[in-house]
Amino acid sequence: MNGAIETVGLVLVIAGCVFYAAGTIGLLRFPDVYSRLHALTKADNQGLLLVCLGLAVLAGSVQVAFLLIVVWSVGLVAAAVSAHLIARHARHAGEPHASRETER
Amino acid sequence: MTATVLGLAVVFLLLNLLAGLWRIGAGPTAADRMLAVLLFGSTTVALLLIMAQWLGDASLRTVALLFVVLATIVTLAFVGTPSDQERS
Numbered sequence: 001m002n003g004a005i006e007t008v009g010l011v012l013v014i015a016g017c018v019f020y021a022a023g024t025i026g027l028l029r030f031p032d033v034y035s036r037l038h039a040l041t042k043a044d045n046q047g048l049l050l051v052c053l054g055l056a057v058l059a060g061s062v063q064v065a066f067l068l069i070v071v072w073s074v075g076l077v078a079a080a081v082s083a084h085l086i087a088r089h090a091r092h093a094g095e096p097h098a099s100r101e102t103e104r
Numbered sequence: 105m106t107a108t109v110l111g112l113a114v115v116f117l118l119l120n121l122l123a124g125l126w127r128i129g130a131g132p133t134a135a136d137r138m139l140a141v142l143l144f145g146s147t148t149v150a151l152l153l154i155m156a157q158w159l160g161d162a163s164l165r166t167v168a169l170l171f172v173v174l175a176t177i178v179t180l181a182f183v184g185t186p187s188d189q190e191r192s
Contacts, residue, residue: 010109013154017116020147024123027143033135040139044146051113051150055157058106067165068153074172075149082142082179089183090135 005057012054019047031098033090041079048075110158117151138182145175 026039052072056065124143131137149168156164 006106010106013110013113016150017113020117020120020150023146024120024143027127027139028123033133033139036136036139037142040142044143048146048150051153055153058157064162064165067169071149071153071165071169071172074169075146075175078172078176078179079142079146081176085179085183086135086138086142090133093133093135095133095135 005060009054009056009058012050012057014054016047016050016052016054019043019050023047033095034087034097037083037087037090041083045072045076045079048072107158110154113154114151114158117147117154120147134182138179141178141182142175145171145178149175 020043023040023043026043027036030036030039049072052068056068059065059068121144124140124147127143128137128140131140149172152164152168152171156162156168
């Protein structure tokens with residue numbers, strides 16, 4: 001039984017890392033600030049959620065699981081606020097929108 | 105088994121940080137560099153949490169919580185300062 005719980009936790013952590021990779025690839029490949037911001041905050045936060053769930057399963061104690069959920073929810077708020085503020089700031093600074101036909 | 109997988113996850117997240125560094129170098133605008141700071145923030149939190157479980161050190165979770173709370177303040181500071189292209 002213990003082995004199964006461990007593998008579930010590890011699979012969740014690995015899935016979280018996959019989302020982090022997606023966020024990073026989005027950060028590198030997307031044409032303009034807004035799409036990078038969009039990709040980064042959402043994918044990284046999803047990755048953080050999966051990592052927190054995996055570690056909560058691995059840790060096994062309720063306090064740790066609660067602390068991880070608090071970390072994730074504060075991370076959610078932080079990502080949302082940061083993404084909005086940066087996008088608004090870039091918008092005021094006159095960031096160009098990469099239109100569909102511009103090639104990188 | 106668990107330790108090796110958690111170790112690989114830590115190394116993988118560090119590689120993500122390197123990608124963020126590249127974005128800092130290449131990023132045309134200040135907002136792009138702020139993106140990398142965001143990436144560092146969330147990746148470091150996950151890194152600390154995984155290392156807390158990997159090394160069995162509970163204090164790292166508190167460090168991660170502190171890091172998450174401070175992540176927003178960095179962005180507030182960035183938005184607060186007028187950037188060079190600011191047309192007032």
